[in-house]
Amino acid sequence: MFYQLSKITLFACLLAMLACNNNSNIPKEDEAVLFAEHIAPIIYTNCSKxxxxxxxAPFPLLxxxxxxSKAKLVAYVTEKRLMPPWPADPTxxxxxxxxxxSAEQIQLIQRWAAGNCLPGDTASLVQPENLLKSLNLGKPDxxxxxxxxxxxPGNNTDLFMVVKVPFELPQDTFIKAIEFVPGKKRLVHHMNAHIIQFEPNKKSNxxxxxxxxxxxxxKSExxxxxxxxxxxxGSYAPMTPSVCNYLPGSQFSxxxxxxxxxxxxxxNAFYLNDMHFGPSAIDEVDSSYFKIYYADKAPKRPVAEFQIGTLGLAPVEPKLIVPAREVKKFTIDFRVPADISILTIVPHMHLIGKTYLAYAIKPSGDTIRLIRINNWDFRWQYFYQPKTLLKIPRGSVIHVEGTFDNTANNPNNPFSPPREIAEKNGSMKTTDEMFQLIVTYLPWQNGDEQISQE
Ligand code: HEC
Structure with missing residues (x-):
């Protein structure tokens, strides 16, 4: 029934889109598709970052x-929806x-690639250097x-490092944003950075x-x-968690x-408690770095974060153990203790994750949809930003459901033959499992639902 409905909704959407395309710049069947006029806007918005x-990504599309020069491949990967990677279900x-x-955009790329890749008025396009500038924040401070x-090391295995990156400043400083730039971007898979702040008289070196x-x-201790x-x-200095995170394709939020x-x-020191390098066949060295942007004013609304599931505020039920040759479902339920406004949500699982669904049920019984992923892919883990700040009222229950496929049919199964895979004391090894929802949020304020994130 639901499927039927969503098909109808989809059809209605398509009709609406076709209707408004009448006066947009989609060329008619017998007109030429041109790079500058029709293709560049699609690539610049969806691929170039x-x-x-x-x-x-390993090569530029600017x-x-x-x-x-890659038109055939571009047509292929877009038609198969391999690119751009977007695991969340847009329905x-x-x-x-x-x-x-959209289906129209994919069609346009097909037509352009099949029609000799005509350039159109390329002189009118933004220069790649300027495009790059507009895709990030500009010059860091x-x-x-x-x-x-x-x-x-070139031993074809994942490498997990814990890293300290100290830095000193002449005075107390307000920071607007921190961006991580991977050195060997083909190797750096993900990274979470926290800042440890030392009182100068408590830390000599x-x-x-x-x-x-x-x-x-x-040993973690x-x-x-x-x-x-x-x-x-010997005491712990205060730490501000998750000031910067990096996952494949994720821009800093x-x-x-x-x-x-x-x-x-x-x-200060950045503390990267989890810097993950993918397997490499040859010895490599990585020199990643941070770009820091200052602010003139003190932060007004600092961002907070919580996570549920593995290592989080609410447990995975039942215990996250996936027996060999089984597909098994797990859930997480968490009652939200105060009104919050969600800024980003990050679903997290490892290799044998298969599907992911999260929603909140308000005390009134209404449902707030969060995210659905029908085909989990370990490689693409994003910080999903709702279009406007998303209010979750106090007393709502966030419900997360995930399935894990530990059969031999799962091409991402790290073991052949399959063997039991479980959550191991928060181990982040990809061959152990995790099941989490990570949420960045603000305490809710009147008007938050009108604040756009676009
Ligand atoms: C989230 C980052 C990201 C975005 C957005 C993205 N790509 Fe990619 N792309 C990659 C990465 C990383 C690879 C390397 C292969 C892999 O890991 O799958 C890749 C590989 C490719 C390949 C090579 C595939 C192959 O089999 O050799 C093509 C072609 C491609 N992308 C085209 C596109 C196009 C066209 C778009 C936009 C419509 C796009 N990509 C958007 C990250 C991205």
Whole structure:
């Protein structure tokens, strides 16, 4: 029944789109499709942020030559919906940072590629350099580099590092945004950065100790010591969590004005508790870095974060153990203790994750849809930003359902033959599992639902 309904809705949407396309610039059947006029706008909005120098993809799609020389492949990957990667189901919810091509856009690319890739008025296009500038925030106020490059051995296995990146400032400083730029973008899979702030008189030397340790070879209790992240007296310094996160294709989340930002002091260290490098066949070194943008004013509404499921505020039910050769479903339920406004949601699972669904049920019984992923892909994990701030009233229950496929039919199964895969004490190894929903939010304020994230 629901399926029927959604088909009808889809059809209605298509009709509406066709109707408004009458006066848009979609060329008629017998007219030529031109790069500058028809194709560039699609590629620039949906592809170039990853397919550019600092992006996650291995080659640029910026100039006419870039795209024309790969026209057949571009037509193929868009038609098969392999690119742009967008795991969320657009028939369930839409997001401000959505990259999803309409059927018309896909058709246009097909026609252009089949019709000799005509350039059109390419002189009128934005130059690739300027396009790149408009795709990010411009010149940062500060660049913070790793103290040393990280060695990634060519042994074809995942590498998980915990990394300290110290930096000092002449005075207390307001920060608007922090962006992570992966060095070897083909290798850096993901990274979570927190800032540890030291009171200057409690920390004599920021730079001593190791700066990176292998997560799998170090006991978690000793990591802070080995990296020398404790105060001189052995106590923990305060930490601001998740100031910057990176996942394949994810841009740093730029929040609406007056939202987000930090005040930091003179002695600080980024603490990357989870820097994941994908397998490499050859020895490599990575020199990733941070771009920091200052703000003139103190942050008005600092962003908060919670996570549910693995290591989170509410448990996975039943315990996350997926027996060999089984497909198994798990749930997480969490009662929201106060009115909140959601800024981003991040579904998280590892390799054998298959489907993901999250919604909230209000005390009134109404449902607020969050996200549905019908075909989980470990490679694409985004910070999904609702189009406007999304209010979840106090007392609502966030419900998350996930299925995990531990059969031999799952091409992403890391083991052959399959063997039991479970959540292991928060292990982030991709061959163990995790099941989480990570939410960044603000305490709700009147008017939040009108604040756009587009
Ligand atoms: C979220 C980042 C991201 C976006 C957005 C994106 N790509 Fe990609 N693309 C990648 C990455 C990373 C790869 C490398 C292969 C892989 O990991 O699947 C890739 C690979 C490709 C390939 C090579 C595929 C192959 O089999 O060799 C093509 C062609 C391509 N992308 C075209 C596009 C087009 C066209 C768009 C927009 C309509 C787009 N991409 C949007 C990240 C992205």
């Amino acid at each position: 990853c397919h550019s120098q600092d992006g996650a 100039s006419f030559q870039d795209i024309a 369930y919810t839409h997001f401000a940072n959505e990259t999803y091509l 500060l660049i913070v580099k790793m103290p040393k490059p990280i060695k990634v 920021l730079w001593s100790g190791q700066f990176a340790v292998n997560q799998d070879q170090t 000793t990591i802070h010591k080995e990296l020398n992240l404790l105060n001189d007296d 730029l929040y609406p004005e007056e939202i987000g930002g930090y005040k930091i002091g003179k002695k």
